[in-house]
Amino acid sequence: MYELMEKLFPICRSITGNGVRQTLSILKEEIPLSIFEVPTGTKVFDWEIPREWNIRDAYIIDPEGNKIVDFKQNNLHVVGYSTPIDRDISLEELQQHLYSLENQPTAIPYVTSYYKERWGFCLTHHQRQKLKEGTYHVYIDSELKEGNLTYGEVIIPGETNKEVFLSTYICHPSMANNELSGPVMATQLIKWLLQQKQRYTYRIVFIPETIGSITYLSKHLLHLKEHVIAGYNISCVGDERAFSYLPSRQGDTLSDRVALHVLKHKHPKFVHYSFLDRGSDERQYCSPGVDLPIASIMRTKFGHYPEYHTSLDNLQLVTASGLQGCYDVFVECIKLIEKNDYYQVNCLCEPQLGKRGLYPTISTKETSAQVRTMMNVLAYSDGKRDLIEIAETIEESAKNILPIIEKLLEARVIQNLNNGVLK
Amino acid sequence: MYELMEKLFPICRSITGNGVRQTLSILKEEIPLSIFEVPTGTKVFDWEIPREWNIRDAYIIDPEGNKIVDFKQNNLHVVGYSTPIDRDISLEELQQHLYSLENQPTAIPYVTSYYKERWGFCLTHHQRQKLKEGTYHVYIDSELKEGNLTYGEVIIPGETNKEVFLSTYICHPSMANNELSGPVMATQLIKWLLQQKQRYTYRIVFIPETIGSITYLSKHLLHLKEHVIAGYNISCVGDERAFSYLPSRQGDTLSDRVALHVLKHKHPKFVHYSFLDRGSDERQYCSPGVDLPIASIMRTKFGHYPEYHTSLDNLQLVTASGLQGCYDVFVECIKLIEKNDYYQVNCLCEPQLGKRGLYPTISTKETSAQVRTMMNVLAYSDGKRDLIEIAETIEESAKNILPIIEKLLEARVIQNLNNGVLK
Amino acid sequence: MYELMEKLFPICRSITGNGVRQTLSILKEEIPLSIFEVPTGTKVFDWEIPREWNIRDAYIIDPEGNKIVDFKQNNLHVVGYSTPIDRDISLEELQQHLYSLENQPTAIPYVTSYYKERWGFCLTHHQRQKLKEGTYHVYIDSELKEGNLTYGEVIIPGETNKEVFLSTYICHPSMANNELSGPVMATQLIKWLLQQKQRYTYRIVFIPETIGSITYLSKHLLHLKEHVIAGYNISCVGDERAFSYLPSRQGDTLSDRVALHVLKHKHPKFVHYSFLDRGSDERQYCSPGVDLPIASIMRTKFGHYPEYHTSLDNLQLVTASGLQGCYDVFVECIKLIEKNDYYQVNCLCEPQLGKRGLYPTISTKETSAQVRTMMNVLAYSDGKRDLIEIAETIEESAKNILPIIEKLLEARVIQNLNNGVLK
Structure with missing residues (x-):
């Protein structure tokens, strides 16, 4: 990925x-x-x-002739859907087309204007603060056309x-x-x-x-x-x-x-x-x-x-x-x-898991967690709860009870009622 | 008032x-x-x-001839629905007809006996404690009659x-x-x-x-x-x-x-x-x-x-x-x-608020609270929630969202389904 | 008992x-x-x-001839449903038939094996730890038969x-x-x-x-x-x-x-x-x-x-x-x-309890807890709540409100709608 x-x-x-x-x-x-x-x-x-928007190039030339904001270096520098422009401009006017973030001064913001025609440039606030008075050249080679x-x-x-x-x-x-x-x-x-x-x-x-x-x-x-x-x-x-x-x-x-x-x-x-x-x-x-x-x-x-x-x-x-x-x-x-299906136990009362090798043959003081979980799955496989609800009810992850359900299906202790989606 | x-x-x-x-x-x-x-x-x-009850006057005269409890000074002094009386009485007997509040000794309590005939006076506990032995005169000029x-x-x-x-x-x-x-x-x-x-x-x-x-x-x-x-x-x-x-x-x-x-x-x-x-x-x-x-x-x-x-x-x-x-x-x-009506948005998906001047034309990092509230009103104007429920769901006061609803109605973005009360 | x-x-x-x-x-x-x-x-x-299980006697004889685990002293000493046995056995083999609790060393555990044939003895962990190498004799006089x-x-x-x-x-x-x-x-x-x-x-x-x-x-x-x-x-x-x-x-x-x-x-x-x-x-x-x-x-x-x-x-x-x-x-x-029946008040609005001697005839600042409880029982005797629900709603024990209900039934202020069980 x-x-x-x-x-x-x-x-x-x-x-x-x-x-x-x-x-x-x-x-x-x-x-x-x-x-x-x-x-x-x-x-x-x-x-x-x-209309469809495409852009080939865009930059700002500063009064000293340096390319200071360049679409080719970072495509966030241009406001999305900017209309084309190619002219000299004072700093004062330029400022109205600039976007920066005062409290994230090293970040170029992402700005768009899909449904109203305008042009603009985005830059870091640090860079913006360094701009001096003078005449700048702004250039956006974009196109807005039927497409x-x-x-x-x-x-x-x-x-x-x-x-x-x-x-x-x-x-x-x-x-x-x-x-x-x-x-x-x-x-x-x-x-x-x-x-x-x-x-x-x-x-x-x-x-x-x-x-x-x-x-x-x-x-x-x-x-x-x-x-x-x-x-x-x-x-x-x-x-x-x-x-x-x-x-x-x-x-x-x-x-x-x-x-x-x-x-x-x-x-x-x-x-x-x-x-x-x-x-x-x-x-x-x-x-x-x-x-x-x-x-x-x-x-x-x-x-x-x-x-x-x-x-x-x-x-x-x-x-x-x-x-x-x-x-x-x-x-x-x-x-x-x-x-995520509905499951139903195949008999009334608890099924005898012992004769199917799913339950310990000796009864001592403690029941294992796995046996308890299996008994809980059975207790709530009443045909009215789907897998997620069974899992939520018995406070187990559905992922963990799926193998238990497979075992119980295989032993024909429960049946899958499906979820009404498959015919 | x-x-x-x-x-x-x-x-x-x-x-x-x-x-x-x-x-x-x-x-x-x-x-x-x-x-x-x-x-x-x-x-x-x-x-x-x-029966209808009316009272003109009521008071107690103490053994020294002073009017000490006087309906004309405070009408709470008489038990509501008191029957008329006009006679001399010992302090001991009087006590059985007096009401005061031990733990609010400066207050005259409000007492009534609408459905059983009795008479009585209410007074402050302070006043009650000052009562001395002797013969008192009690007078209640009231009337209980068909009315x-x-x-x-x-x-x-x-x-x-x-x-x-x-x-x-x-x-x-x-x-x-x-x-x-x-x-x-x-x-x-x-x-x-x-x-x-x-x-x-x-x-x-x-x-x-x-x-x-x-x-x-x-x-x-x-x-x-x-x-x-x-x-x-x-x-x-x-x-x-x-x-x-x-x-x-x-x-x-x-x-x-x-x-x-x-x-x-x-x-x-x-x-x-x-x-x-x-x-x-x-x-x-x-x-x-x-x-x-x-x-x-x-x-x-x-x-x-x-x-x-x-x-x-x-x-x-x-x-x-x-x-x-x-x-x-x-x-x-x-x-x-x-x-408190039901409102329903007039189109499927979000309406385009921008073309109606209700949404900013430029998309920057933040959305204003007001725009969010308007979007939330729209998201829950599903025809199944009344104004109160919309307000509760979007955690805003109904008073504040009413002007937004007016604006959306005017822009024909939503309609008022009424609440089934008006035909 | x-x-x-x-x-x-x-x-x-x-x-x-x-x-x-x-x-x-x-x-x-x-x-x-x-x-x-x-x-x-x-x-x-x-x-x-x-099969039906019966047992007459069971014990272990230690290498020195002492009866050390004796069913007649405590019937928990034998695993429930143990099959009969009567033979000499090494300690090593015996251990596989013994059950004790390490963390409750003075307790004889209760163990059963209803659905798989085996035999075994239960004993305290202290006793088990004292067993020495040698030949033991195990004896269980039990019977598993059709019954x-x-x-x-x-x-x-x-x-x-x-x-x-x-x-x-x-x-x-x-x-x-x-x-x-x-x-x-x-x-x-x-x-x-x-x-x-x-x-x-x-x-x-x-x-x-x-x-x-x-x-x-x-x-x-x-x-x-x-x-x-x-x-x-x-x-x-x-x-x-x-x-x-x-x-x-x-x-x-x-x-x-x-x-x-x-x-x-x-x-x-x-x-x-x-x-x-x-x-x-x-x-x-x-x-x-x-x-x-x-x-x-x-x-x-x-x-x-x-x-x-x-x-x-x-x-x-x-x-x-x-x-x-x-x-x-x-x-x-x-x-x-x-x-646990459903009760319903017999009139619209509050019944006049005063005329039935169930309400104080004089109204002062405070209402007694008992009168309040009676009023609360009445307020929720709406024919839709059973006794338990009335009690839960008015935050009283059902036991305490039963005598009040008896009084209200007797005064014909409420009726018992029964609970649909009796015809």
Whole structure:
């Protein structure tokens, strides 16, 4: 994952344009990605696909002739969707087009202006403070024209047409946690999913944030509402600090129950956010009337780490082990979603486990923890509780009781009532 | 309010009689009050209207000929509903008819005996301790005879016949917080309500406590059960110490939800009582089978301040600012009841606020609190939550989000689904 | 109770055999017990009645000819269901058949092997450590043969065929709290129940644990599911340390509500276990599909006191006053179950208690606690709450409000709506 991220890092992405195309084309070398384009002007619910933006170069020349702010050194230096410009300008006028962060003086901020035409440059506050009076030359070689919004999609068919939906975005320039950690995580999950047969169909999309998810929903809403049983928005999954959970708007969907159960057992110190803290595509997936069961599992949440939306969100912030830790959580969640069935004991009263070699033949003062857990699984395999609820009730991790359930199924002591999804 | 209270203070009220008539007639100068009389002997549920009680004078003459306890100085000196008497009496016998408070030796207690004939005097414990052996003369010029129970009613028609019901009582003699604060508050609210068009019809009653509310319910129960959507009992609303909330028996009616929301945001240190702490007409309004949605908002609750039911509950205890503070709470509650509708966003996914000038055109690192609140209102305007629930969910005061809702309605981003009350 | 326990203590009980028969025959001298036998090999749900085990004698002779472990001194010395043996044996081989507790070196542990044939001896760890090399003689004069499982039953008919079910076990050898406290408590409750007419029918069983309850359920399940409205498993009810409550699997049955209410008021420091802490016949009574409303009220719970399942669980651990304390709880629970009806006030608004002599005729500053409780009972006698819920709502013990309810019934202020059980 980390290598792929290094490869994708330098590209200047935005919500439209060649940066997105280039990113998707690199991902297509890894996974069977279908790529779609939606023309400028297409109505998508309350929105409209904007013009396509591309940029070749941009810089500021100082009064002494030095190139002091250079898009080619860091693509965050230009305000996203800046209109072209090529002229001399006084420092006073220039200041009105500059963006810096006073309390993070070494960071270049990330700024965009998608829906109003303007131009601007971003720079560190230290650099800004050094600017002297005089005439500057500003140059932005960009283009805003009729074009397309581009996104990618992978569909992995399962035994059933019920779907698990994963969404990540590909619209930020060179930032690592709040951009690339998402697509590389999704790519890795796709590779893993392709290695085995799944019960559910998996739909994974790589889209520009907000306008992309709105576009995708406008094309697929009815299908998604009918088929999606669970899913996650994948964003900010690569640093090593926290684990975070942000619920779906409804808060108690399968996605929520699984994510909470896994995080509680695997990373009990995870931060539990409210839907009021949302900020990414869950805003669309969970909006009234859309109401898909989409929750978010993150490392440190967007907006909650100082490097967020600045040049400091770089390849040092995200680590291979940060990515791996979150990948393990997603894999465990998916495994649980796949196995979350209802189980029922096959006889009245406790089954006699002893005659099946599942219970000690001698009764002494103590019962082993494993035997207790097995007895507890049996006590709550009443056909009314799914795996997650059994696990929550007996205060065990679902991961640990799955092998016990396998043993009990094999011994025909319980049966799998399925979950109503498979016919 | 305070001036009106001063005017009403000296009158000797009881559950029947000329004190009540005089009080209602003063209120009628202020508001369009209808006055009703119900004859002695009328059956009202399990009760019967008692005989009417009037008193002209009462005093005790001590062995030395001094008038030592004088009704004309303080009408609390006579036990309410005392039968007439005019005779000499030993101190020993007199003591059996005296009431004082050992642990509040400077207070004249308030004592009544509505349903059993007796006579008695109330005095400070200090005064009682000074009584010497000898022959006293007791004189009570009162009358208990067939007559009427008197009460007042104001009905302010609204756009709909659904009603908000306010009740206050007018049966205590010269006491300020636990009596007059209620009727003057109700009077002021009526004046305010008369100044504008309301959605709901307002029904406000001025009744003697217990027997009055039982009488009123016996005449109007079916109408009230069909029409009343919210309401409050108004009592003890004038001191400056606490704010108190006493729920309806059901506990989660619109009246409760509104009162709790307003108090939580406006006076977060308010005291939250249980229905087990009830003591005024909510006992009748919320009794089994009656079950009206009546809660109570008070300053310091009856029974919970030392001056309660004594001569110390006087015009010093209640202040203009104490009354005003509670008046503001009632006004805010009524405004919320009037506006408590269901709202629904008009499109799927987030509406594009930017094109309507409701969202910043440039995206930097931070979102303003106001924009977040607007986005939160939109996220929960799902047609299933009323204003109070939206406010509770997004952890904002309903008062603060009402202007945002107005803006969103005006921009046609949301619609008002109403609340099912208006046709 | 304590005397009966002393009489039963020496008998060597197991899940089948003459120890059980002898125990039931002693109980039959006290109560009208019906005794049943179920033959070896009978299928009971997933189980089968095992062969019957009887033992006459057992001991170990040490190399010097001393009888060092003697069944006749303590019947815990033999592993329950040991097969017969009579031979010389090396210490090394003997060790594989010995059971002792390293961390309770003065206790003989209680060990059984019902469903796998083996033999063994239990002894204190101190004694085991003193064993020297040499040849030992082991002798067990036991018999495992086709026979019967024996259990007892008492049915006390009530006014209705709805039943309260009590279950206790009689399958442990000489142990006091975790065995005999149960049957002597059940015996005492039967004697008390026989002294008066009850509304409900009482069914009390004396069975071997696990196999006995499974056997009983296999014969009576449909009847029990249709008729049992509440019940308790009676085990570990005789020491003086704690009070404990272990809920039914469902957790909110009448048995649970009554037990919790009584313990909360009578022994507020009781230990509240989870169904995950179960271990006795509630495992069968509450298993999925059986789901009887059976909770457990105990003194110190099985498995939670050091003497449990050892020779230290003796007649010193259980005391007459320990038994009496728990007996009082059971009696109060049964009385509450008998009286747990729905009550409804007979008029709208508060009834006028004064005219019935139930309310003070003079109104002063304070209301007595008793009057308040009566008013609270009335406020919640809405026909929708049973006695337990009224008591919980008004924060009083049901025991204390029962006399108030009697008074209100007598005064015809409320009526008993019954609880749907009696026709």
